[in-house]
Amino acid sequence: MNTEELMQIALDMVGFSEIPGDSAVYVKGDHIRRILFGVDLGVPELIMAHGLGYDCCLAHHPQGGRAFAQYHEVLWKHKTLLMNAGVPEELAEEAVSPLVETARVANHSRNLYHAPSVAELLGIPYLNIHNPLDELGRRIMDQAIRDSVDKSGTVQDVVDALLGLEEFQRATTEIMVPVGNLDDKAGKVVVAHGAGTNGGYSVARAYFDHGIGTVVYIHISPGDLKKLQDYGKGNLIISGHIASDMVGINPYLRELRRRGLTVDELDRDTGSFP
Numbered sequence: 030m031n032t033e034e035l036m037q038i039a040l041d042m043v044g045f046s047e048i049p050g051d052s053a054v055y056v057k058g059d060h061i062r063r064i065l066f067g068v069d070l071g072v073p074e075l076i077m078a079h080g081l082g083y084d085c086c087l088a089h090h091p092q093g094g095r096a097f098a099q100y101h102e103v104l105w106k107h108k109t110l111l112m113n114a115g116v117p118e119e120l121a122e123e124a125v126s127p128l129v130e131t132a133r134v135a136n137h138s139r140n141l142y143h144a145p146s147v148a149e150l151l152g153i154p155y156l157n158i159h160n161p162l163d164e165l166g167r168r169i170m171d172q173a174i175r176d177s178v179d180k181s182g183t184v185q186d187v188v189d190a191l192l193g194l195e196e197f198q199r200a201t202t203e204i205m206v207p208v209g210n211l212d213d214k215a216g217k218v219v220v221a222h223g224a225g226t227n228g229g230y231s232v233a234r235a236y237f238d239h240g241i242g243t244v245v246y247i248h249i250s251p252g253d254l255k256k257l258q259d260y261g262k263g264n265l266i267i268s269g270h271i272a273s274d275m276v277g278i279n280p281y282l283r284e285l286r287r288r289g290l291t292v293d294e295l296d297r298d299t300g301s302f303p
Contacts, residue, residue: 030290031059032154035087038288039161039281043168049160050099051091051225055145058154061085066282067295068274070157071144074295079151083293088157089278092144096157101132103160106224107232114219116239124235128228158281160223166277167223169194170245170268174218184264185211187218187243191268196279200272208257209243209264216242216264222273229253230260237263247273271296 032054040048063085065078070088078086091097104125111121148155170191177190188204188211191197197204219241221228227246230253236244243264249257257265275297282292 030061030288032057032061032085032156035061035064035085035285036156036158038284039158039165042281042284043161043164045161045164050102051096051159052157052161053091053094053096054156055092055094056148056153056155058085061154061290063291063293064285065293065295066278068271068278069296072147075144075148075151075153075155079153083153085154085156086148087292088155089159089162089274090157091159092155092157093139093141094145096159097139097141098136100225101129101136103225104129104132106160107221107228110219110221110224111232111235114217114236114239114241116235120235120239124231125228127231128226132225160225162277162281163274164223164277165280166273166275167220169276169280170222170273171220174220174245178215178218182215183211184209184213184215184243184266187215187245187266191245191266194276196272196275197268200269202269202272204269205267207254207265207267213264214242216240218243218245220245222247223277227253230256233257233263233265234260 036054061084063083064087065083066087067074068089070086071092075086091100107125108121112118173194174187174190178186184206191204219236221244227249233244245266245268247268248270285292
């Protein structure tokens with residue numbers, strides 16, 4: 030197995046024809062048999078993996094290079110999700126544009142090649158796969174809700190549907206409903222995931238203003254949450270960052286193991302730590 034094949038497997042699982050802007054192969058390599066995976070896998074983990082004899086380091090979150098420089102492009106996927114939910118294109122673009130511009134400007138403060146340059150010096154293959162696995166997780170979460178919640182369903186029913194997935198059953202974090210109530214009607218539900226990061230206040234408000242009753246984010250900033258609480262419309266479910274990420278990561282890692290690779294994991298949210 031080589032690094033390009035590792036990336037292609039993830040792309041194929043969601044039908045992507047090209048690598049999204051938040052994912053990259055930093056250091057190419059082949060003859061890969063033992064992989065160290067981490068949701069966040071940077072310089073310390075690279076050094077550890079090299080010392081332990083791993084053939085490759087695989088991160089989920091972006092670690093540098095083009096995955097930092099082009100990360101903002103992936104945020105436009107929120108526009109597609111909004112439009113799919115019935116938000117007019119102009120308003121969807123208006124809701125997402127501030128997120129994109131903030132991320133684009135922030136790129137100029139980053140040290141884009143710190144971690145990749147360490148991997149290159151160590152001679153260890155290194156890549157990250159972010160959006161393909163988040164999109165896979167979004168589809169799984171969305172399907173779990175569609176399979177379990179009908180038109181008369183409540184927010185509690187949506188939470189229960191998510192809790193049917195093993196990752197949420199084992200998570201250290203609990204699913205939150207910080208806007209709305211568990212016994213409220215869920216209405217139309219959107220899983221707003223798989224678009225770089227959460228859409229914050231502006232994206233959730235656009236959903237609520239255009240007929241969506243319940244939005245599922247995997248996380249949100251306290252400031253944006255306060256704005257939504259003050260706005261007082263709709264239901265917001267926060268499913269939990271790492272547990273939600275693992276919904277898409279786990280099927281991919283199982284596929285790698287099915288193909289005969291050894292994959293050891295960091296950052297597993299199994300609820301096993303105090």
